[in-house]
Amino acid sequence: MTKIREVDEKVYQAILDLGENAYGASIHGKIQEKSRVSYSSVYHSMDRLERLGIIETWCGNTSPERGNHPKRMARIKESRCLTTNT
Numbered sequence: 001m002t003k004i005r006e007v008d009e010k011v012y013q014a015i016l017d018l019g020e021n022a023y024g025a026s027i028h029g030k031i032q033e034k035s036r037v038s039y040s041s042v043y044h045s046m047d048r049l050e051r052l053g054i055i056e057t058w059c060g061n062t063s064p065e066r067g068n069h070p071k072r073m074a075r076i077k078e079s080r081c082l083t084t085n086t
Contacts, residue, residue, distance in 0.1 A: 002052060007037055011045040015055060015074050023060060023071040046074055053077060 004012070014030040015022040028042045049055040060071035 002054070004049070004052070004054075005045070007041050008045045008049055010035070010037065011042055012049060012054065012076070015076055020075075022074045024074075025071070027074065043072070046072070 010031045011027055014027045018026055018030060024039070024043060024046070027046075028037065028039050031037050031042065046055065046057055050057055054077060055074050056077045057072055057074045060073040062068045062070050
């Protein structure tokens with residue numbers, strides 16, 4: 001069993017819920033529906049989950065609407081039993 005932070009659990013669940021549409025801003029938006037979290041917390045959480053081997057991230061396509069910056073896409077790499085540090 002892997003112990004993670006509460007924000008990591010929220011990011012993980014948002015990625016599961018969003019499926020193929022999971023990227024930094026959409027993950028943040030999904031979490032914001034229920035609780036407040038900063039964009040930087042989402043990206044730091046994505047880094048932690050990736051280091052643990054739970055998710056994988058990559059750069060998506062660029063678009064003029066995003067100033068030609070790529071989306072940071074995410075998907076679940078390995079399904080695990082997770083618990084939060086409380």
